[in-house]
Amino acid sequence: MLSRRNPQLNAHGELIHLLSIEGLPRPVLHHILDTAGTFLSVNDREVKKVPLLRGKSVFNLFFENSTRTRTTFEIAAKRLSADVINLDIARSSAAKGESLLDTIANLSAMHADMFVVRHGESGAPYLIAQHCAPHVHVVNAGDGRHQHPTQGLLDMYTIRHYKQDFTKLTVAIVGDIVHSRVARSDIHALTTLGVPEIRAVGPKTLVPGDLAAMGVRVCHDMKEGIAGADVIIMLRLQNERMSGAMLPSAAEFFKSYGLTQEKLALAKPDAIVMHPGPINRGVEIDSEVADGAQSVILPQVTFGIAVRMAVMSIIAGNNA
Numbered sequence: 186m187l188s189r190r191n192p193q194l195n196a197h198g199e200l201i202h203l204l205s206i207e208g209l210p211r212p213v214l215h216h217i218l219d220t221a222g223t224f225l226s227v228n229d230r231e232v233k234k235v236p237l238l239r240g241k242s243v244f245n246l247f248f249e250n251s252t253r254t255r256t257t258f259e260i261a262a263k264r265l266s267a268d269v270i271n272l273d274i275a276r277s278s279a280a281k282g283e284s285l286l287d288t289i290a291n292l293s294a295m296h297a298d299m300f301v302v303r304h305g306e307s308g309a310p311y312l313i314a315q316h317c318a319p320h321v322h323v324v325n326a327g328d329g330r331h332q333h334p335t336q337g338l339l340d341m342y343t344i345r346h347y348k349q350d351f352t353k354l355t356v357a358i359v360g361d362i363v364h365s366r367v368a369r370s371d372i373h374a375l376t377t378l379g380v381p382e383i384r385a386v387g388p389k390t391l392v393p394g395d396l397a398a399m400g401v402r403v404c405h406d407m408k409e410g411i412a413g414a415d416v417i418i419m420l421r422l423q424n425e426r427m428s429g430a431m432l433p434s435a436a437e438f439f440k441s442y443g444l445t446q447e448k449l450a451l452a453k454p455d456a457i458v459m460h461p462g463p464i465n466r467g468v469e470i471d472s473e474v475a476d477g478a479q480s481v482i483l484p485q486v487t488f489g490i491a492v493r494m495a496v497m498s499i500i501a502g503n504n505a
Contacts, residue, residue, distance in 0.1 A: 192314060199503040202314045202323045203496050205332040206373040214377055218342050220495035221488070227264055228490070237498045238267035241298040245271045246288075247326065248279070248304045253462050253486055254326050254336070258301050261493035267299075289313050297321060299501065307331035319505040324496060327366055335496055336461050337370025339489040341378060343481055344416055346488065347457050351378040357404075357411045357452075359386040359442060360420030360469050363393050367461045368420060372401060386410030387442060391422075407442050414452040418459045419444055419470050435468045445471045449479065457481045 193202045193209065200213055227233050243262040247255050255271075262269045272292070274280070279288055289300065299322045302310045307329030314323040327333040341351075348354055356375055362368045362385050375383050376399065385396050386404045396403055404410035411417055422438065444458065458470075458480045466472045475482060 192311065195503060195505055200496075200500050201503050201505050202310075202325075203334050203500060204310050204314060204323065204325045206334045206337045206370045206377070207332070209373075209377065211377050211379075214338070214341065214374060217338055217492070217495050217499060218345060220499060221338075221342050221491040224264075224491040224494045224498075225488075227494070228487070233264050234266055235264065236266045238262065238265035238298075238501055241267045241501060242296055243267045243269050243299045243301060243497070244292055244297045245269065245301045245326075246274070246292075246303070247272075248274050248302075248309075249327065251303055251326070253489065254303065254333075257486065257489045258324075258326060258335075258493050261490050261497060262299075262301075264490070265494055265498055267497075270297075285309060285312065286316055289317060293317060293321060299324065299497065301326050303327045305329055322497075322500045324493075324500070329366065330364055331366055331369065333366040333370050333461075335489070335493055336367050337374045338496070339485060339492040340367075340371050340418065340459060340461070341374050342488045342492050343459060343485045344457075346484075347481060348415060351375070351380050354380050354415045355382040355384070355413060356380055356416040356418065357384040357386050357414040358418045358420065359407070359410065359444065361391045361422045362387050362396075362420065363391050364423040365420050368418075371418060372396070372399065376400065384410050384414070388438075407448060408451055411444075411448060412451045414456055416457055416459065417444065417449070417452060418461075420461070421463065421465050421469055435465075439468055443467070443469055443471060444474050446473050446477070449474055449477075455479075459485060462486070 191208045193204050195201050245258055259269055301324045303326040309328050310323050310325035325334055358368050384402045384404050385392050392403055458474055460482045464475055
């Protein structure tokens with residue numbers, strides 16, 4: 186739970202950190218999505234630069250592996266004209282036992298203006314935000330099983346791009362929901378933006394028990410879960426976060442919950458298929474669907490650059 190005053194917002198309700206979608210009011214989400222729209226055209230310029238973060242230093246601190254998130258954050262910061270420092274965690278003093286806060290203190294002494302943090306422990310970005318100087322901003326790039334707010338925002342941007350009106354949609358989130366920080370961020374965002382029906386689809390071992398209290402419809406049958414859906418968000422099996430045998434096998438999972446063309450036909454004819462990546466073909470999604478006409482998986486990645494540009498430019502312009 187967030188504190189009484191959301192630590193992401195200053196006294197004027199302006200965004201100064203992005204730690205979680207939970208607790209952010211609808212106007213803040215719309216402001217980020219609208220701002221992202223203004224940055225899409227930067228991709229089409231001969232010189233893909235705007236000066237909004239010129240002279241600012243952005244430190245990417247990825248304590249977990251990443252391809253899309255780390256790369257798009259780096260691209261976004263550079264397109265905003267920031268100086269970008271990618272800390273190699275495996276070769277940093279963290280590998281020698283230096284604490285997270287000591288690492289942050291030392292990097293702050295190097296005149297950091299923004300930290301983009303991915304960490305295996307839930308709450309790590311909150312801890313950093315509580316201990317960094319007032320002028321330093323923190324963006325959560327994924328913390329444990331807690332939240333992945335920029336992925337949630339780029340998912341919302343993708344949905345709005347193709348479907349426009351959130352208040353008329355049925356959205357199905359399918360797969361390993363219990364371990365997914367993306368699912369948590371998506372559910373908070375979809376709820377805040379007024380989606381009337383959100384479905385969580387997966388086996389009992391991979392769907393949290395508290396979703397019904399959040400207004401989410403839980404479906405353990407794939408066909409029921411995606412029937413008539415406008416948007417299907419597929420999630421990978423996060424084997425690295427599982428302890429014990431939560432599934433019989435990947436093949437059995439694909440048979441019951443993998444998205445195939447046959448199952449996709451149960452959704453609305455113009456339904457879109459999304460995935461935060463990385464994709465495990467033949468486990469949660471068939472290649473025919475991942476590469477098919479209804480897939481918007483690659484546009485999600487493109488939109489992610491604009492969304493991350495929007496987040497960084499907005500928080501950098503607000504004071505604590």
